[in-house]
Amino acid sequence: MADTTKRTGYLWHTLYGWVDTGGAPVMPSSVTAGIQPISHHVAHPDTKRRMHELISASGLIDKLVQLDANKATREDVLRVHDAAHYDRIVADGALPKGGDAGDGVSPYGQGGHEIALLAAGGAIRATDGVMRGEVDNAYALLNPSGHHAERSTGRGFCIFNNAAVAAAYAAETFGLQRIAIVDWDVHHGNGAQDIFWESSSVLNISVHQNRAFPSDSGFADERGAGAGAGYTLNLPLPPGGGNALYEYAFETVVVPALEAYEPELIIVPCGYDASIMDPLARMMVRADGFRRMARLMVDAADRLSNGRIVFLQEGGYSPYYMPFCGLEVIEEISGHSAGLADAYAPLVAGMGGDELLDHERAAVDALQGHLADIKAPAAN
Numbered sequence: 001m002a003d004t005t006k007r008t009g010y011l012w013h014t015l016y017g018w019v020d021t022g023g024a025p026v027m028p029s030s031v032t033a034g035i036q037p038i039s040h041h042v043a044h045p046d047t048k049r050r051m052h053e054l055i056s057a058s059g060l061i062d063k064l065v066q067l068d069a070n071k072a073t074r075e076d077v078l079r080v081h082d083a084a085h086y087d088r089i090v091a092d093g094a095l096p097k098g099g100d101a102g103d104g105v106s107p108y109g110q111g112g113h114e115i116a117l118l119a120a121g122g123a124i125r126a127t128d129g130v131m132r133g134e135v136d137n138a139y140a141l142l143n144p145s146g147h148h149a150e151r152s153t154g155r156g157f158c159i160f161n162n163a164a165v166a167a168a169y170a171a172e173t174f175g176l177q178r179i180a181i182v183d184w185d186v187h188h189g190n191g192a193q194d195i196f197w198e199s200s201s202v203l204n205i206s207v208h209q210n211r212a213f214p215s216d217s218g219f220a221d222e223r224g225a226g227a228g229a230g231y232t233l234n235l236p237l238p239p240g241g242g243n244a245l246y247e248y249a250f251e252t253v254v255v256p257a258l259e260a261y262e263p264e265l266i267i268v269p270c271g272y273d274a275s276i277m278d279p280l281a282r283m284m285v286r287a288d289g290f291r292r293m294a295r296l297m298v299d300a301a302d303r304l305s306n307g308r309i310v311f312l313q314e315g316g317y318s319p320y321y322m323p324f325c326g327l328e329v330i331e332e333i334s335g336h337s338a339g340l341a342d343a344y345a346p347l348v349a350g351m352g353g354d355e356l357l358d359h360e361r362a363a364v365d366a367l368q369g370h371l372a373d374i375k376a377p378a379a380n
């Protein structure tokens with residue numbers, strides 16, 4: 001029997017579990033507004049730490065190639081962010097109580113800038129390992145997340161845009177002309193959209209719940225400008241969709257877009273907040289649905305980018321369910337089994353999402369016309 005396993009790089013850093021999101025629920029606590037403080041912020045780092053511990057305790061980690069993160073440099077960050085943003089984050093991180101990413105609801109504690117740099121550096125390390133052939137593919141379990149961070153500001157729990165930093169690093173270091181970002185976090189990948197809006201050297205695809213966050217971006221008619229016209233592809237999905245909707249969207253729009261673009265590298269900012277147990281969105285994907293999306297992406301990479309694909313952790317806010325979703329994705333991209341079933345399947349398997357509904361099909365089919373504008377830029 002052919003060996004279907006891969007050398008999959010895996011990256012986690014202890015300090016990713018030390019991200020301090022403040023003692024508030026999501027919005028800052030306020031006596032005036034009646035928002036009570038709480039010990040577990042919705043983006044508390046325990047959720048990602050629990051995923052790492054399931055990967056460890058199940059023994060899956062022993063079948064992966066562990067990679068170590070170093071802090072991204074100022075030069076690394078400035079490929080995609082303004083100097084003023086970087087300098088403010090670093091300066092505020094030295095303050096006794098830290099600072100805020102930029103939107104007033106994304107605090108980080110003292111030294112939090114160093115963890116953000118370790119996350120951006122982890123994205124670079126995973127990408128570098130894949131590009132140099134040290135590993136076949138890679139999964140970096142990063143914290144803080146990055147995909148809402150725009151060129152001049154952080155927002156939505158994100159400080160630096162880890163995926164964009166990694167893409168810009170790969171473009172410069174390895175001379176890549178075509179990098180595809182496929183962001184399946186349930187919220188819009190507004191950060192890469194802002195950063196690569198006028199670029200055709202990055203195809204930026206975001207699959208997200210319509211208007212989940214930010215509520216004013218991520219629409220289908222946002223498609224890039226100038227040289228980048230057509231190279232921003234948003235898939236705003238109706239709330240309530242599950243495995244069937246995501247599989248249909250990936251098979252009929254995302255994969256064909258990749259085939260048209262012929263990327264040299266695929267970067268997947270992957271959140272698990274489209275899961276059926278997530279508090280910050282209203283989608284119904286199960287762990288086996290995320291596994292299917294990972295399979296489609298790895299198969300696309302095998303056909304198009306010499307297998308080069310990097311998964312970078314974004315959101316996911318169910319401390320119960322996210323570890324199982326992440327475990328199945330890493331099993332699928334590595335070809336190794338952790339020997340564990342989805343422990344929540346008995347609870348969630350019958351709730352729905354396995355049937356493609358008419359309005360879901362229509363929302364995806366409406367995007368078909370955008371595919372014709374995507375070409376491999378070098379062939380233009």
Ligand code: ZN
Binds near residue numbers: 185273316
């Ligand atoms: Zn998210």
